[in-house]
Amino acid sequence: MKWVLTMIAVSLGVGCVSKNQIPAPDAAMVERSGQSLEILQQGHAIYMIQCGRCHEPMMPSEVSSADWHIVVPGMAWNAGISQGDEDAVLKYIMAAR
Numbered sequence: 406m407k408w409v410l411t412m413i414a415v416s417l418g419v420g421c422v423s424k425n426q427i428p429a430p431d432a433a434m435v436e437r438s439g440q441s442l443e444i445l446q447q448g449h450a451i452y453m454i455q456c457g458r459c460h461e462p463m464m465p466s467e468v469s470s471a472d473w474h475i476v477v478p479g480m481a482w483n484a485g486i487s488q489g490d491e492d493a494v495l496k497y498i499m500a501a502r
């Protein structure tokens with residue numbers, strides 16, 4: 406039964422548990438981070454779409470903030486995203502962790 410549910414989930418494209426755990430921007434995140442909802446939503450969207458192309462997007466809390474600051478510029482280059490999108494991704498990740 407569990408197997409069947411997994412297969413259905415995979416075929417619907419919702420098989421990825423880690424993706425579902427990645428927090429979406431909300432009022433609490435805006436409050437904590439002092440960033441606007443718009444920038445957090447932009448960063449979140451870019452993160453899920455662009456940063457999930459080659460590997461599953463990691464939970465923001467799984468990597469230290471110091472490491473994120475090193476990894477994101479390199480990965481933004483990998484992803485070919487604009488400077489503005491890179492900034493938004495980093496702001497989102499910092500707010501989400």
Ligand code: HEC
Nearest residue numbers: 452455456457458459460463468476477480481483484494
């Ligand atoms: C073109 C493919 C590609 C894209 C797009 C991409 N990555 Fe990666 N990423 C990789 C590869 C390959 C590795 C493993 C090798 C490495 O660490 O360089 C990796 C590793 C990582 C790691 C683990 C690093 C470590 O040292 O443990 C993180 C975190 C990460 N990526 C975040 C991101 C983020 C954030 C984005 C979006 C801005 C992104 N990735 C987009 C290919 C990509």
